[in-house]
Amino acid sequence: MWTYIVRRLLQAIPTLLIISLLIFSLLYITPGDPVDLILGTEDGTVSEEQRAVVEEQWGLDKPFLVRYVDFVVNACKGDLGTSYATNQDVFDSVMTRMPATLKLAAFSMLLALMVSVPLGILAALKHNSIWDSLATALATVGVSLPKFWFGLVLMIFFSLRLGWLPSTGSAELSEGLGTFLSYIIMPAASLALGMAATQTRMIRSSMLDVLNQDYVRYARSKGLRERVVIWGHALKNAMIPVITVIGGEVGGLLGGAVVTESIFSWPGVGRLMMNSISKRDYPMIQGITLMLCISYLLVNLFIDIVYAWVDPRIRLDKKS
Structure with a gap:
């Protein structure tokens, strides 16, 4: 029984990786500027300096694969990121x-x-x-x-x-x-x-x-x-x-x-x-x-x- 449970849990790892990649990819290409969402301004009034600071703070200036790897590594530690809307920890909120x-x-x-x-x-x-x-x-x-x-x-x-x-x-x-x-x-x-x-x-x-x-x-x-x-x-x-x-x-x-x-x-x-x-x-x-x-x-x-x-x-x- 325990052998079966361990085997099933190991089989779930590639499934979760594929799912996480799909989720991350779909949201990555979704229309909308994350910087505007974080700052709550969608009228394009964000200066380049503000944009650079926010992107660096939230890791938005990194390439897609780097951001995805960071997401997976942090998720394994129980860190699912921070909410754009409430600035609260996602894992704790869920x-x-x-x-x-x-x-x-x-x-x-x-x-x-x-x-x-x-x-x-x-x-x-x-x-x-x-x-x-x-x-x-x-x-x-x-x-x-x-x-x-x-x-x-x-x-x-x-x-x-x-x-x-x-x-x-x-x-x-x-x-x-x-x-x-x-x-x-x-x-x-x-x-x-x-x-x-x-x-x-x-x-x-x-x-x-x-x-x-x-x-x-x-x-x-x-x-x-x-x-x-x-x-x-x-x-x-x-x-x-x-x-x-x-x-x-x-x-x-x-x-x-x-x-x-x-x-x-x-x-x-x-x-x-x-x-x-x-x-x-x-x-x-x-x-x-x-x-x-x-x-x-x-x-x-x-x-x-x-x-x-x-x-x-x-x-x-x-x-x-």
């Missing part, structure tokens, strides 16, 4: 916002699983019944609806009309469970909609395949309770392909909550990314993107480890 994004992602995934697992199992057990058709129809609708539109509908209905929930902002668990849930439930539900729909369809399909296997029939022939057969034998094997989907969705949640966090003013990395893009804060955009890529790689490594826990027949050390 890490300050990351807990809020992780809480939102975790709650969204939990909410999606609470809906998709029983609904997918019900659809499989009641195959070709009204329950199966209803679950399939709900999953199709969930996949089709845009997340931002669903979030706005929730805000209009539960905040503006009923006044039950706050429309924006966030709260910590230390402020009380009820207060925390009142702030997180709408953005989490907005993100969970599409995930729950996809997972429901996957669980239904996997369960239908597993329920026709010989070992499930054998378990039933032994007189085991239906609940034991479903939860102890069928579901565990049916979840293997579902775990792949969940892993991709978790990675997408970390970087794909930009619009949702902006709508609900959730103080996470996604909202920070949106603000940085609007201000053309290149160092912050680079840092956020790189850290999200690292998070995505770590999530995929974790999913592979979960495979071995769910199905002991999978030997990670023998994988290529």
Whole structure:
């Protein structure tokens, strides 16, 4: 197991180098003068002396490859640069916002699983019944609806009309469970909609395949309770392909909550990314993107480890 983990981490190094080069290159050729962005003047009134001082201070006078190598070396030390807009350390700014994004992602995934697992199992057990058709129809609708539109509908209905929930902002668990849930439930539900729909369809399909296997029939022939057969034998094997989907969705949640966090003013990395893009804060955009890529790689490594826990027949050390 540890051999596999170390090998995967080493394989991630060239991937991160390629990603960092692409990020750095794209932002390097993006229109806009970094000096004007740093000084906050875009009318061309910066003198040559001021420009020379700023370029030397921020390393903008160096060639592209030298700047890229400096970026990689500093990133390995935990230094992702300084924000053009706030003059704050990028790494510290991202890490300050990351807990809020992780809480939102975790709650969204939990909410999606609470809906998709029983609904997918019900659809499989009641195959070709009204329950199966209803679950399939709900999953199709969930996949089709845009997340931002669903979030706005929730805000209009539960905040503006009923006044039950706050429309924006966030709260910590230390402020009380009820207060925390009142702030997180709408953005989490907005993100969970599409995930729950996809997972429901996957669980239904996997369960239908597993329920026709010989070992499930054998378990039933032994007189085991239906609940034991479903939860102890069928579901565990049916979840293997579902775990792949969940892993991709978790990675997408970390970087794909930009619009949702902006709508609900959730103080996470996604909202920070949106603000940085609007201000053309290149160092912050680079840092956020790189850290999200690292998070995505770590999530995929974790999913592979979960495979071995769910199905002991999978030997990670023998994988290529």
